Amino acid sequence: MKSPLAPELRAAIWMIGSIVSFSFMAVAGRWLAAEYDTFEIMLYRSLMGVVVVFAFGAAFGTLGQITRASAPVQLVRNLFHFAGQNLWFFAITVIPLAQVFALEFTSPIWVLILSPIFLGERLTRPRVIAAVLGFIGILIVTRPGATPMNIGIVAAALSAICFAATGMLTKRLTRTESLTCILAYLTVTQLVFGIICAGYDGDIALPTAQSAPLLAMVGLAGLIAHLCLTKALSIAPATVVMPIDFTRLPMIAVIGMLVFGEMLDPWVFVGAALIFAGNYYNIWSETRKAQVSG
8 A cells, every 4th residue: 555645754754763773873882882892882783683684584585585696795895894883883982973973974975986996987077076075074074283183083984984885885786686685694794703803802791781772772773774764765866865864963963962961063064064065966966867868
């Protein structure tokens, strides 16, 4: 039965789920950092992911779609994602949450720059303009010289680059592999990476009665956030979804202020607005070009 709600409204509802989930994951990750390092957080998040993915795969009969044909590409993709996620979790413990989210929005800009190398795509004029606006936004958010450059800013910026590489490799994988196959490789390989990195010192902190709900929240919130975002993009075009996703920034800024006493920095919003403008201009240009050629 077709939903009576307009596609834009249904996409907005899904995006609310994504925004709330990302925010919960950030807050839970900040609290967990007092007891766990980032590798341990990723270990338990991946463990939750393995349980959920294989349970749903078994329920819907899609486990047979997991093959070894794309294993090398899957491994490289998941290395980038593991590195990016660990850098992200580290960044949220060092710098304000709003600054982390603002720098995370640069990931599509890095896709524009790296796609000619990874995907053989042409660097068009709108993409160059989007990249320039994005980098001006980065300079405003980080303000080198005006504020001390710290490892948290570097970690957040590097995480965006890793997420960009992850996105491009995911795009390549979706041409031949199912969602179940991609998610199964993602959760299993990251669980292995997590065990190795968290256990290199011979000491892995175990869940406690207090931390177990937060660890479960990180795992579930991450899966729900990406599921909601993917669903929203399948309902409405990116030109509709992206402005809604941008509301993550003011929301996490308010949460950071109320929960962790972080100051609201207007320059973060100015820089993030330029980053958003660059991303949105590129999406609008690509959509318009597709409509004209169609």
